[in-house]
Amino acid sequence: MAETIERKELEDLQEDLHEVQELLRRQRIVESLVHRTEGPRHELEERLVHRQHEAELRRKLDAMHPADVAYILESLPIEERLVVWSLVKSDRDGEILLEVSEPVRDSLIADMDQHELVAAAEALDADELADLAPDLPEEVLEDVFRALPVEEREQLRAAMSYAEDAVGALMDFEVVSVREDVTLEVVARYLRRFDELPDHTDQIFVVDRDEHLKGTLPLTKLVVNDPERIVATVMVETPVALYPDDKAQDAAQAFERYDLVSAPVVSERGRLLGRVTVNTVLDYVREKTESELLGIGGLREVEDIFAPVWESVKNRWSWLAVNLVTAFVASRVIGAFEGSIEKLVALAALMPIVAGIGGNSGNQTLTMIVRALALGQIQPDQARKLFAKELGVAVVNGLVWGGILGIIAWWLYDSVPLGLVMTAAMTLNLLLAAVMGVAIPVVMSRLGRDPAVGSSVLITAVTDSGGFFIFLGLATLFLV
């Protein structure tokens, strides 16, 4: 990255965005004038002004960091976005495509022809290309693949072969390596032959003749130690080494725990394959938690805020459909007790409280268990302990909140039995919520599924239908 490109905080970026929007607005005005005025001289003049605005925009974009151009593109409605995109220098297309979110990327790629796409892709490293590949048309990918040098072609093939959530998918190939039997002086001379070192080179990898990893030489050690010393005496002999099939999640935790900047990736036999750097890990953590947040909110994937209505409907329908089914089931549970409700209409007003509080309480337990599972804190022999504790919490909450609501029900409808049923139903539904709040994520994780996905819908479905059933059932038994 050239140093002339300034890096900014969000506030300054928003100012940039406003400037871009202002320039776009002026340009639009000029365009509409060109269309309206007639004389050829007028037209020529307006065109000139138009050109000037365009040149200014171009200059502005050229001076911006790719990630900042990505921000501008994401913040603009689709027509303006494409105007800006057409003004970006084509040799920067690739790195910018890597930075934008997926739906925005799709909208940009849809606007490019095959030639442009091939050019953009060819400007990228193998590991970056692997990230972009799923979004590229088949023909483009083939063209790029054919044009690659053999080594990079192999790297691309390797990078694309790993699962999306494996360390291999986070790996890059920009490793600088030295032998262990040379002096630091030799290493220093070797490094000086580079124009620049790859980004995030905080350590150099030490390998033997067969490329087996022997250790790592942090730059901080290289610079503080006597140049006469031998690499082997200075290097870190047992660095964290990752395998390409390790879970990305575990690698991310290792980076966090040990405050790493980069880590080598080795084959089963210890051959150095590549490295993972902290910026990739940071992106991974962000994407992972973001998709978790989206999942909780009921969105399938990141949504372009300027997506057409139809795209948004598609992104959201599956979740709504699932909820419609669970709501329908709950509705049928109520339907089974219509006779009781007809006789005692207060039940209709009180039943959503029992179901709602059960859902909240179940989600509290669930959230805690899902977090502990992700951190590997729950051992098999502790499940019983956790059940016991959660049941204890449920009993306390049931008696306290159920008691309060029982008194309110008694006061509202002047019926002690109704109050007692309310308290009992609340307690039982909270117990159900506690059991399911522990059981659902633990079972999902035993089955090898991510307990964060879908368990919230499941528990709400159980506590809704269960809450209606328990409350209306008790009422039918004791009140009607």
Added chain:
Amino acid sequence: MAETIERKELEDLQEDLHEVQELLRRQRIVESLVHRTEGPRHELEERLVHRQHEAELRRKLDAMHPADVAYILESLPIEERLVVWSLVKSDRDGEILLEVSEPVRDSLIADMDQHELVAAAEALDADELADLAPDLPEEVLEDVFRALPVEEREQLRAAMSYAEDAVGALMDFEVVSVREDVTLEVVARYLRRFDELPDHTDQIFVVDRDEHLKGTLPLTKLVVNDPERIVATVMVETPVALYPDDKAQDAAQAFERYDLVSAPVVSERGRLLGRVTVNTVLDYVREKTESELLGIGGLREVEDIFAPVWESVKNRWSWLAVNLVTAFVASRVIGAFEGSIEKLVALAALMPIVAGIGGNSGNQTLTMIVRALALGQIQPDQARKLFAKELGVAVVNGLVWGGILGIIAWWLYDSVPLGLVMTAAMTLNLLLAAVMGVAIPVVMSRLGRDPAVGSSVLITAVTDSGGFFIFLGLATLFLV
């Protein structure tokens, strides 16, 4: 950090945990034997075995990274946790306290006397101490403060003066700086005087006589360039510089966008105050998203999974109380229509569907808007565009899903008017959800509040009560 300390991935860590548990179990057995058997010879023998287990545990813990000891402590029930804690070397207490989650930290601190706490705190840097300070008893803090050298005392005072979510709170003071008019050779000689450089030193700061930041010298540049060159000709002149009062969130975004490892922090006048490193940012991002996830799940803070029932009840009650109030309001809305329900009991069974789907749809809109706000993608003049789009999505969803449910209601209860009311109510409640899904986070953010906190409860409250009111109101008007 000594290189003899191995770093591990989660799987290996879990094995360690099992070993520790096994050792603890054996020790407990021995202890119970000591209590049961009588003869003094027996006792002596058992004590010896006990000692051996203890020594083995101690060795195991000494060889572990502080973050890994923290993991073990968090995964153990409270009694076993305190046994392990007592075996940890006291000079490591400080760094381990920094690594554990807050509730576990509290449980450990409660087990230490003042003398131990002061010793633990004194082993830390000023910025680390500032992180720990809120959890330490007043007297301990005073003791530590008095014992600090003047410079560190000032640093601690400064670090503690910043808001928790300001860059100042993430800053450390371990900066290595040089002048711009010296050669790289001189810099190299200067660095060789250090035993080791601070962690995450990817760049050296270039300052003038008055400590004003002039630029930064990345180590990667130091090692590839000719030693004869002058620092000023090699350094990065416009690095990302943060101010201590900047929002931590904005700094984190800058680290992500520009793939930084460290960034200087300067005063308003450009004096170098300290630096922020990527590991702190990674921790911050993790904590921030974690507290967001906890908030959505209805927990006030991270919960120690082995916390006593009472602690858990305290952590969860406030959220349940809020929900109880909103559920009560919804219940009263239903109560107002009891007459209609008595006449047409089908309404009781159908009404939760209208409310539930409204809540889901509202949360979808909300999730998208909150994300866009956090990324600074929403401009004031675009609010109308977003409203229009979300209303469009709501109309489509309302007609599709509302239509399906209308047909089902018609089929179940053999009443066309009931089906039409169902469809109309669904559409109206989805429109309400769309409006509130955009309005709530936008208004909260205008008021300077975090739109991610509490807006989900708010929208669910509106769509619940609103859904009941719309459906029962329409039914009362047209059906009863």
